Amino acid sequence: MIKPGKMLREVLTSFFQKPATVLYPYVKVLMPDRFRGKIRFLATLCIGCKLCMRDCPTNCITITKVGDKRFQAEFDLDQCIYCAQCVDSCPKKALESTADYELAQLQRNKLKMIYHAEPPPPQAAAPIE
Amino acid sequence: MAWSLFNLLIFPGFLFLFVFGLAMEFVDRKLYARLQNRIGPPWFQPFADFVKLAAKEDIIPEEADSVMFRLMPAFALASVVTAFFYIPLWSTQSLFSFNGDLIVVIYLLTIPTLTFFLAGWHSTSLFSMIGATRTLTQLFAYEVPLFMAILAPALLAGTWSLSEMTVFYDQHPAYAAFNIIGLIVSLIALQGKLERVPFDIPEAETEIVGGTFTEYSGRFLAMFRIAIDIEAVVGASLIAAVFLPFGLGLGAAWGFVFYLVKVLAVIALLALLRTVLARLRIEQMVIFCWRIVAPAALFQLLINLILSGVLRP
Amino acid sequence: MANFKIPIGPQHPALKEPESFTITLNGETIIEMDMRLGYNHRGIEKACEERSYIQAMYLVERVCGICSHSHSTCFIQAVEEIAGLAIPARAQYIRTIIAELERIHSHLLWLGVAGHEIGFDTLLMYSWRDREVVMDTLAALTGNRVNYGINTIGGVRRDISKEHLAGLLKTMDILEERTKYYIEVASEEITLIQRLSGVGFISHEDTVMLGAVGPTARASGVDRDIRRDDPYLAYKDIEFQVITDTHNDVYGRTLVRVGELMQCYSMIRQLVAKIPEGPVTVKAPRKIPAGEAFSRYEAPRGEDVHYVKANGTDKAERVKIRAPTLANLQSVARMMENNRLADVPIIIAAIDPCFSCTDRMIRINDTAGRRKETISWQALRTHSLEWYRKQGVDFKDLNAKMRQRMKA
Structure with a gap:
């Protein structure tokens, strides 16, 4: 039947329902485990193949060699589109997605994430002695 | 003199209306949000909006008529505040009263709409001019039914004074039931007067940006906003006084509680109305008002005419 | 009252993206409409030529914010055709499931926008609340709410687990119930019907002549759907109806979209039931052999077309994208005629426009041959x-x- 106020019952019931609004900054929204958030770099696993640099659509990854088998990664988070292609490209699983999505910064330089390489292990220094 | 000034500026004058108007805007917005399954604004939001607007820069377009542009918000505010003094609120006596104040109140409530039109017209922007013409077109559609709906109870009471009308209905509370059609008609008309969905045609944001108020900013817009808030309260009070004359003889305290409940009920009904309906087109609105609302009001007038002959020989 | 012109756009509350419509009015009646495109040209096609196929895929995904999967799948299909890759059946099914979820998400979004354009904000709030369910499902399946990034050359990047499939069926039940309610509202609420029916009329002949696609065309009785007419992905394995309508107006377009929503639910149920086991990806070469391909895809807004030309390197030589809105925009001018100013927002919204997807540059060769210069970057x-x-x-x-x- 065509009539005005078809949604009347629905709106009246939703008055007594809990609001659908999420009080976001106060109540944290959890992302599913597959979420592609900020990328984490595991320096110990990196072999410096730079496949991630080659496949990154926005060229936001820079891997630099800082010593023998030690690599440092630099991410420009303001350029990253969080596609996680680097995670797929990495043959050694040295990169992984996290569920961290709160990435806004007031200062631009804070958007540059630098993962320093691990300090050289002590046994590597041993043969020189 | 001091008492009059107190009445005029503080209670039940400007300050009371200001706070009450903002409170009712909050109730309206909160209710609207909760009906839509949202949380809605915090209680101070309308006040915060007002302060923010008032603190902003006023921009007057070069093309606009500067005098009219500045005057209109003040006119709108003044007329709605004045109208409030003639409406009996929590007793059968209004602050000021004379025979014929009913007509004055209705006309005072028309002035804001006219100022919207003039403000829009003198802004000389395309969108505000379209909004202005729509305001006026809409005015002609809802004003006549509103007049008839409000005059019908007066006809039954046999007086043109709001205070005497409430005295009459206070003595014969059952007679208020005869005016139920008039109540519905005036609720619809009030929704049109306040320019809210489904009758928010003059300021339909997706069509003509801000309508009449497109060019307004800062203090002037704040003044218009507060005038509309107060208009809602005054309109609701008028409907409460004319159609819901209950609990007036119970003393000031109880009377005030009853008054609040009545105004809240009217505001809630208006909020519900704008939740469940879509905006009409201007020609649909006019057709609806003239084909359905106006005959209904006329019917009410006819009923009361016959009743007054039967009941008040 | 004399004719006067009113600008809707490039910046206007009715438009979610910049586009300029100049409307000539006589009172409240529209005499004619003129539109200008190109406020959102981003040079995506050219940028694709400078990126490897993998990189270009993520760029193409960002052509549109709503139908991101449509564009990326359409592009990938073309690339895979050139490379001669046969992708595993399970990957086909996963792509189809995501495609249909995207359609649900897009149509619910449209319903809300349409409600807002006619001043029915309650409908907007409800349908967008329900859309959150689909968005969350998509985030759980793919890892993001908008740019799903599920495609990769040779398959999909992520498998869908059994639990996810079971959850998907539950989601469909919730959404189906909600959609049934919206169908009820659309067929019973008088103010909604008053605002939608008879508005933006375009005849069947004009629709065909102006080449409208998708729900816009189907609402004018054009029985055309790429999913059925030229099946891709897993559409040949499942049964569905192509919803058409003969109202020829905005109301018809609404009915087609809510009807398609109901089809989506049944399609996803079939897909979940039939999904085969197996790998989700095959090894893809980085360098795609020379060749060209033309790929069609039924996006939520209509037929999406991608053309890819490969030259044997790891970068495409030419990518051409035709988003469905470009095909539909032609018909808007016709729909506008003899309507009211109040109907402008809903008429524009009824084709579900996506202006930034549409903006492409076309170079017209002067046949007289006077100006023939190519300007370098x-x-x-x-x-x-x-x-x-x-x-x-x-x-x-x-x-x-x-x-x-x-x-x-």
Whole structure:
């Protein structure tokens, strides 16, 4: 039947329902485990193949060699589109997605994430002695 | 003199209306949000909006008529505040009263709409001019039914004074039931007067940006906003006084509680109305008002005419 | 009242993206409409030529914010056709499931926008609340709410687990119930019907002539759907109806979209039931052999077309994208005629426009052969810097200032 106020019952019931609004900054929204958030770099696993640099659509990854088998990664988070292609490209699983999505910064330089390489292990220094 | 000034500026004058108007805007917005399954604004939001607007820069377009542009918000505010003094609120006596104040109140409530039109017209922007013409077109559609709906109870009471009308209905509370059609008609008309969905045609944001108020900013817009808030309260009070004359003889305290409940009920009904309906087109609105609302009001007038002959020989 | 012109756009509350419509009015009646495109040209096609296929895929995914999967799948299909890759059946099914979820998400979004354009904000709030369910499902399946990034050359990047499939069925039940309610509202609420029926009328003949696609065309009785007419992905394995309507107006377009929503639910149920086991990806070469391919895809807004030309390297030589809105925009001018100003927002919204997807550059060759020069990137850049310098804006200076501020 065509009539005005078809949604009347629905709106009246939703008055007594809990609001659908999420009080976001106060109540944290959890992302599913597959979420592609900020990328984490595991320096110990990196072999410096730079496949991630080659496949990154926005060229936001820079891997630099800082010593023998030690690599440092630099991410420009303001350029990253969080596609996680680097995670797929990495043959050694040295990169992984996290569920961290709160990435806004007031200062631009804070958007540059630098993962320093691990300090050289002590046994590597041993043969020189 | 001091008492009059107190009445005029503080209670039940400007300050009371200001706070009450903002409170009712909050109730309206909160209710609207909760009906839509949202949380809605915090209680101070309308006040915060007002302060923010008032603190902003006023921009007057070069093309606009500067005098009219500045005057209109003040006119709108003044007329709605004045109208409030003639409406009996929590007793059968209004602050000021004379025979014929009913007509004055209705006309005072028309002035804001006219100022919207003039403000829009003198802004000389395309969108505000379209909004202005729509305001006026809409005015002609809802004003006549509103007049008839409000005059019908007066006809039954046999007086043109709001205070005497409430005295009459206070003595014969059952007679208020005869005016139920008039109540519905005036609720619809009030929704049109306040320019809210489904009758928010003059300021339909997706069509003509801000309508009449497109060019307004800062203090002037704040003044218009507060005038509309107060208009809602005054309109609701008028409907409460004319159609819901209950609990007036119970003393000031109880009377005030009853008054609040009545105004809240009217505001809630208006909020519900704008939740469940879509905006009409201007020609649909006019057709609806003239084909359905106006005959209904006329019917009410006819009923009361016959009743007054039967009941008040 | 004399005719006067009113600008809707490039910046206007009714438009979610910049596009300019100039409407000639007589009172409240529309006499004619003129539109200008191109406020959102982003140079995506050209940028694709400078990226490897993997990189270009993520770029193409960002052509549209709503139908991101449509564009990326359409592009990938073309690339896979050139490379001669046969992707595993399970990957086909996963792509189809995501495609249909995307359609649900897009149509629910549209329903809300349509409600807002006619001042029915309650409908907007409800349908967008329900859309959250689909968005969350998509986030759980793919890892993101909008740019799903599920495709990769040779398959999909992520498998869908059994639990996810079970959850998907539950989601469909919730959404189906909600959609049934919206169908009820659309067929019973008088103010909604009053605002939608008879508005934006376009005849069947005009629709065909102006080449409208998708729900816009189907609402004018054009029985055309790429999913059925030229099956891709897993559409040949499942049964569905192509919803058409003969209202020819905005109301018809609404009915087609809510009807399609109901089809989506049944399609996803079939897909979940039939999904085969197996791998989700095959090894894809980085260098795609020379060749060209043309790929069609039924996006939520209509037929999406991608053309890819490969030259044997790891970068495409040419990518051409035709988003469905471009095909539909032609018909808007016809729909506008003899309607009211109040109907402009809903008529524009009824084709579910996506203006930034549409904006492409076309170079017209002067057949008389007077002007035939090709301007290089560098020359164009120099030219534009020079042009702005003449206007009083010095970008070289601006860059230096920006750097200075960033250091500070």
